Amino acid sequence: MAKINQLVEQYNQNNAHPVDTPMVTGIQLHRLDKNLPTPPKITEWVEHTLYHSLVSSLMYLSIATRPDIAYAARRLTSFLDCYRPEHWATTIHVLCYLKGTVTIMPYLSWDTTYCYRHCKGIFHFPLLLIILHLDPCQTGLRQHS
Numbered sequence: 342m343a344k345i346n347q348l349v350e351q352y353n354q355n356n357a358h359p360v361d362t363p364m365v366t367g368i369q370l371h372r373l374d375k376n377l378p379t380p381p382k383i384t385e386w387v388e389h390t391l392y393h394s395l396v397s398s399l400m401y402l403s404i405a406t407r408p409d410i411a412y413a414a415r416r417l418t419s420f421l422d423c424y425r426p427e428h429w430a431t432t433i434h435v436l437c438y439l440k441g442t443v444t445i446m447p448y449l450s451w452d453t454t455y456c457y458r459h460c461k462g463i464f465h466f467p468l469l470l471i472i473l474h475l476d477p478c479q480t481g482l483r484q485h486s
Contacts, residue, residue: 345439359441363413
């Protein structure tokens with residue numbers, strides 16, 4: 342939680358509105374052709390943007406405490422050598438998601454016995470569960486068998 346708050350402050354997102362998802366649904370991020378010339382304005386912007394630093398922090402969080410952003414963080418690493426404003430905006434979107442979910446704090450559980458007995462059909466990956474401080478059986482997604 343402290344790391345997320347530090348990042349929100351470091352990247353001037355204190356007044357940003359939280360969002361509900363780590364990435365915008367259906368977003369299409371593309372690698373640009375590095376053989377094409379880059380406009381000087383973009384080159385200057387790239388030199389002053391802390392993309393590497395923020396993406397590294399997101400990767401750390403995805404591994405250490407926030408597996409819910411793992412896909413987004415991994416996806417953003419593929420643009421470390423060719424990022425543009427749209428990649429930066431997506432990175433900031435992930436940070437806004439973290440800001441809005443800082444109190445949820447997902448954690449990992451290796452004990453799947455409870456879920457198999459009580460929540461059949463909710464989770465489809467038996468070795469690792471992401472649990473959000475809620476009893477998954479009480480989410481209304483499935484009824485007890």
